[in-house]
Amino acid sequence: MRAYLKHPFWQAALLLVLAYIVIVFIIPLLPGSAVVPKSVVLQYMATVLVGILIWVSDEEERWTKFKEPLHDVLIQPRLKVVRTALLAAVTLIVGCFTYSQVRAGVAAPPNLRSIHPAPPSxxxxxxxxxxxxxxxxxxxxxxxxxxxxxxxxxxxxxxxxxxxxxxxxxxxxxxxxxxxxxxxxxxxxxxxxxxxxxxxxxxxxxxxxxxxxxxxxxxxxxxxxxxxxxxxxxxxxxxxxxxxxxxxxxxxxxxxxxx
Amino acid sequence: MWATNLRIIGVVLGTLALYTLIANKIPQVQSDVPRALTLGANVTPEQLVSAGDQLYHGAGGCTACHGLGTRAPNLLTDEKGQGPIGARCGKREAGKDCKAYLHESLASPRAYVVAGYEPIMPEMGRILSPQQLWALVAFLESNGGTVDVSASDIPSSTTSTTSTSSTPSAGISGGSTDPMAIIRGAGCTGCHKINGEGGAIGPELTHVGSRLSANLIRESILTPDAKIAKGFEKFKGIMPKTFGNQLTAAQLEALVQFLVSHK
Amino acid sequence: MVDALHLLQAAADTTGAYRDFPWIGSRAAVWIAAEIHLMFAAFVLGVPIFAVVAEAIGIFGKDQRYDRLSKEFTRLLLIAYSATALWGATLTFLLATLYPKFFAYLLSIFAPSVWVYGAIFFFESFTLYLYYYGWDRWKYGRAKIVHWCLGILLNIWGTTVMFIADSWLTYMMTPPRDITPETSPANIKIWHAILNHTWMPINIHRLIGNVVFGGAIVGAYASYRFLASRTDEERAHYDWMGYVGNFIAMSALIVLPFAGYWLGREIYQYDQSLGITMMGGFMSWLWVIQAFLIAVLFLAGNYYLWVGMGRIPGAERYRPYTKWLLVVLVLGALVWGTPHTMIADSRELAAMGGSHHPLLGALGVMSAKNTAVNLMILATFLSFLLYRRANIRQVVPWAKTGTRIQAAMFVIAAAIVLFFGIRGYFVEAIVRIGYSVYQVGAVLACIVFVTLIDVLMARGAQSLGAIQWGKMPPRSQYALFILAVTFTWLMGLMGFARSGIRQHWHVYGVLQDMTPYAATPALGYAAIMISTCVLIFLSLVGFIFWLGGLAEKSTFVPSTVEAPHVGH
The missing domain is CATH 1.10.760.10 (Cytochrome c-like domain)
Structure with a gap:
């Protein structure tokens, strides 16, 4: 367990999950706050992800170590089950995402309304x-x-x-x-x-x-x-x-x- | 080497695609050319006609009556063998050419009402700007006639010359308690007839005092849909429910007393 | 009556005022031509500025590497220069054929300036030829100084040309107030038209922007050559060149927002509705995209530095700190990118009670953004500082105190930025706008004084080993590419903002756009146009780089001078 916590890959994964929990669950709980819109969650998570990627790759040693589990999953014979499960999961996620994008919904699409538009002169x-x-x-x-x-x-x-x-x-x-x-x-x-x-x-x-x-x-x-x-x-x-x-x-x- | 080149191209294209995608992902707003401005200084007749077209079918609300059933004359199609409005507008009123007639029928519709129709049309000067009125005139002329509206007809926005479209609601907001001023100012006569003046969408008010008590009159003004007069069920919901906000208490009382006295 | 006739005449005239361009339409045609011309022009104007600076470092610092660098830049210039002229001519022809009436209107005001423009263009070309081809001839002693002065002259011509062109487009955006649609263009005094509200701010903004842009493109060139190089020597040279390009781009970028701020202020002062269209109205989302791009710039620039620390002996001492700089940068990017008006569906809107988030909405206003970006600038500066100090140990007796003073300066600057950022929420708008000046002042003062102390402290410093130029993982070079693409795209976006706020006017409030393309397009369409322009530009630039490589292969001489141990 401790070895995992020290490994950059798992640290990165943990950070990502933590960030998601903070943005989606903790922020709305703060006094006077409200749910964070999906568009903003996406934006925040993308920023955090970029930050994490920078962190894992800005030093040669950490970067090599970070890539190890990915590398292993892709080629190690003993991880065949994990590899298959991962492939299935990726396919499933892409499928679900595509479905959620093309599904017809009843909600009005999000809109962009300028609260204080430019006044005429x-x-x-x-x-x-x-x-x-x-x-x-x-x-x-x-x-x-x-x-x-x-x-x-x-x-x-x-x-x-x-x-x-x-x-x-x-x-x-x-x-x-x-x-x-x-x-x-x-x-x-x-x-x-x-x-x-x-x-x-x-x-x-x-x-x-x-x-x-x-x-x-x-x-x-x-x-x-x-x-x-x-x-x-x-x-x-x-x-x-x-x-x-x-x-x-x-x-x-x-x-x-x-x- | 080719692998490196491809990777570089990949990075460049990927970055470009990402930026383009993000910019396309947010809701898109295009800043259209403001309509009113196209009727500015150097407007062409074609622009006037197309602006009028959009008003006629859109913000002007003309199609609510014109072209549907028998409430108002057809304008864009033949009307009793006289052709569309552009062809007949010059022959309606003696001494008024097409342009003047059309403008008058928009600005003060009750000045001349075509035989066989009720005077129900609102004064369009209250809803539309002078420029928009002229755009409508141009559009109507273009239906069967020749457009002779030009930029010189349109008053520039700095010199308002709309004598006909006075501010009709001034009677309300000025706090006047003259009942007839309120009735005209609040637009009652658009639907109700009183003392021979007004339309026929709502019940006639000339003898309303003999039918309703003061309380019922007050209720009908404030919550018009609470009780609908017999024969007017299909017009339920047409009367605005905003008079309670627009009238002061003194105005409301003056109006109610005035109507009660109309036995 | 005369007026009416005049108007009728004007109405009749519009029929022959435009022509359409097949397939893509005249707006897109002019857009592409203008944007690519501008990108090449920015490159051609930006590169000489630091070619001359590099040459000066070479002369006065007695470092041959810089001289070679400068010459290499100038060779790129020659080809880019003709590309600029080609696209400029294309733009002129397109304007003259697609918008003949509007073009004639502009010419009738600006005719004399066009002649001067042409003449200076001639001078500039020949100065450039003289500068490049005379390089080896006037290489030593006083002749070298004369050669350097040629470089300065080249910059003077280039800047003048840009100032003239700026006057045309700023006139379109902010014509002087006394000019109305009825004013006959023949009666407009040319100096009156040139000295409009935004002329100077645009000049300065573009001058700095060109340096940034030139640096970024040179960085991309270097990384391309780095990736393509076969020998360690070549790799070391292009690694170093990439670093210099990145350094120039990032340091000029830090001043760019202030020029932009001045420009925005002038636009507001000229016409409030122009300003609100730009910042709060239909373009407000453009700034969220811009914020995103700037965050990419900051992160990529810092990333390049941090990866670069891997080739510096002694840099491992500062490793633990870069992590926290990253945290500051990511938090800054989060705040910086938080939109004020959020995209949300109806359920989220109801939960938030409007399109402003009750809590995060506070991060969407100017105070928060200024604070975030100033802290990001401070963090980036600190990155540079650590990079600079990575392989030296100071020997001056007051080194420890000096470092403490530097640290205190950072803390004070950050505290000032935070203080005014928070206070900005409690004061009225006009006071709040003034606060950004204090924040910026604190950051700039910190940068100046800390650099000063650092330079003094580095005197006679003991080296921990030379920078191993060339020992750079390829991914850092891709970061330079991302920087270049982002800078170019950002330039296209800001160009759209500047040009788009005129909306349906050729000349704002004076000459109206009567084409079917008068509406200002939505951001998505603009983004596609910008990407197209960037792609065309980069392909052409890639071609130019390749040409540069062709010419150079035979003349490449390995550096004979031992690289000094400190980058700058």
């Missing part, structure tokens, strides 16, 4: 053209902040709360029925990464306004420009940032002063 809001590039929330400069926030709060609770939830975490009552799920504003990957003009664009144009890369499973978000005024949308944007504590991404001040 300008949009038409109720017939008025708004340039998004360099645009900041106009309400931050004018009027009473508390009043704006109050409007934003009212708008949010009248319109957004069913999906985006009381905690702005995307866990509204309707959330479970939607695909894609409503955005979680508390997450550091949503509004925290975006400029206010981007958020304005998404609210104003909603799911129907998503570009091609935002599909499939078009978002159920309505195009709020039909129901809210420009100022109401800006207020609710203010409210989102105020309530979550995130700061909107700011524009870089360019030399040309494109701002």
């Amino acid at each position: 300008q949009i038409t809001f109720r017939g008025k053209t708004i340039a998004l590039v360099g645009l900041d929330n106009p309400l931050r400069r004018t009027g009473d902040m508390a009043a704006h926030l109050a409007v934003g709060r009212r708008v949010y609770y009248q319109n957004c709360v069913p999906c985006h939830g009381d905690h702005l975490d995307g866990q509204g009552h309707f959330a479970a029925g939607l695909n894609p799920l409503p955005a979680n504003f508390q997450d550091n990957g949503t509004i925290a990464q975006l400029t206010e003009s981007f958020v304005f664009w998404r609210i104003a144009k909603g799911g129907p306004g998503l570009p091609r890369e935002g599909t499939p499973w078009n978002s159920a978000m309505p195009a709020w420009e039909d129901f809210l005024t420009e100022e109401e949308i800006w207020s609710v944007v203010l409210f989102l940032y105020d309530q979550t504590g995130w700061k909107p991404r700011t524009w870089e001040v360019s030399a040309e002063g494109s701002k």
Whole structure:
């Protein structure tokens, strides 16, 4: 047993199995974690495999030793049973894999949906053209902040709360029925990464306004420009940032002063 | 030597194949040319027609009524011996050429309703952009007529000249409690007739107060499918269930009271 | 009304604006011609840079090996140079016939620069001929210095040619803001068009990229000759050449991301939607592939070094450490390759609550990736350092302290990288972007100071035996091949990214692509195109290598100078 543990081939095999166990079983058990998608498991395992192959072959001695069992299995007469079993197993695995690849399934194919697609440089809001590039929330400069926030709060609770939830975490009552799920504003990957003009664009144009890369499973978000005024949308944007504590991404001040 | 060469070729081809495979394994997204942009500054009539074609059969939702049964005139095929729309559009309304007529029937469909049909068509300016409207006009003209829509007809996006397609829902979101403004703004008249105005997909509302109580009216607005009026069973599910979100409480009450008073 | 007429005219004009190429279509034709031209050009521009450096080492370090190396590079250049010109001409003809209107538009702005380009091309060719054929004539004394200056001149011509060509393509990508579709090309001042947002960043990015690429191709050449060689002497020479090529490629690669970062920043500043298309939008998956390729580069480069330690007496002292470097590199590659938006089926999506993994998603953002790649750079540098020190024992009295200081520097740099990496999660985006500068600064400072200390410490060091050049297992040479293929492929991919972000525009926001090929293809299609280009390029390069071998067989003189014991 100890001899096996010291042998590079079995060490490599053990490492591979350990890595698989960690990725597939341990990571989902960690607090706040979830199952790792198959595509990512494959990617991780491939990386680990390459690493292991590098390790076994970067020194002549280890490499020779590593190849020994492989070599033995292929030519040693005493290992005939193992050799036959291995050949059968490989054939079987390839067969199963091929079957699993070509089998017709009911699940929707995995898709690649860009969560934050590129915004247009300008949009038409109720017939008025708004340039998004360099645009900041106009309400931050004018009027009473508390009043704006109050409007934003009212708008949010009248319109957004069913999906985006009381905690702005995307866990509204309707959330479970939607695909894609409503955005979680508390997450550091949503509004925290975006400029206010981007958020304005998404609210104003909603799911129907998503570009091609935002599909499939078009978002159920309505195009709020039909129901809210420009100022109401800006207020609710203010409210989102105020309530979550995130700061909107700011524009870089360019030399040309494109701002 | 040849073994080495083959091995080198094998390594190179294998690496290339691996990279190609990985890139092909992920879901493929092609960045298409945005439709709206093809109607930009130097658009050709052919492009307009093809854009209109796609709108007609797609996002415009035209085929829901046109070409199916008797709800609306056939456009692409013969209509009562007058030929397809491109051939007859110039003779519909006195003083309006084909282009003007088609644009009007898209932007304000109720301005002229072909005899024998109900005024049920929504104002397309609410759904489509001015450019898209013109693309549709071009497409319709191309069916039996000649396309005379050109780039000069299309308002550039910076100067919105769509006088006909005002923002109809402004009545709702502005918080107005004028009942008729709400009724028009929320698009009720698209289906319901009230005081002689509106369509016939839903029950007429002119005397609704004599049939329903305030509570039932309120219920019908908020959860339209809870009770279906007799004779309208097949239209179940058509009325949007979103009015509860769109109207403020004050608007809803104003609307309900207004309808109750219509005895 | 005038406007409308103008538009109508423009609409009518589009009918004659394009021609189609049989079978593969005009986009693919131009794609292949441009990409292969670019690959040859990168080779032809990158190789002279270190031919000149190698010659200088040969002159001032009095090491004949480097002179021979430099000459060998230059011979490869001669043939590659004509291939570059051939493909360049093909590209020009294709553009002129398939996209005549667009080509005329570009010419009407850039006409004078095309003339200058042609003239400099002439100068460059003749300088190259003079440089190569004068090699043996001007071999000694002052004449050698003059010869070396010819090499520098060659580089100046080459760089100028590249800068001119860059101005055309950067104009297509980021035309100055005041140019609109209505601007008549005749009224655009040429300097105004040249000095656009991305011109300089692309110049610098390509300059460094060319060095990397040249190094990788030279490495592949050396490994090919190594595998084909029959004598130990030849094997030793090409083993060493492969090492030098790999060393140059890897060290230039370390600076390349900073140039790329500058370019990306300029693109964002020019137009946010260009930037988001590139990084977050439809091209976001391209970067996962790129991450994969970069991980391959790091792993293959380090692997080559570690295998190479087998031929260095004394390297066994450092063996136990390379294992942990590998662990750092693999962990780095795992983080580096973790996608932010994961491919998942509906069941997995539901379990994750969206396409961001609740835990691993944190590894998919910029902070984690910057941290990972900086640590990988540090690990690679440490590999080089161990390799360098493998066969010497320092004799300076402060050797132990020096090593401790070096170790402390590594720890501090790694700590700075980690600190800002973790802190990046808690600050807003604009601050976080600034953090990457600190991380990079720490790594670069570490590299500079540690190298400095190491050079000082190696003074008069005692040798544990000469490097046994040529005692290299063949699998290390295949690693060099993988490096070369990966570099070439990566170049094709990045070219697709740069060109693809224009999307359906010939000149972004000014001149629209009206062909049926206006849509930007998906990654899979692009990958097939890139692989095709790489394959054509490598076949041609293989042919050139073979030619080089033909010419050389008669002139190969075994090295007479004893190889010094330290690689660099």
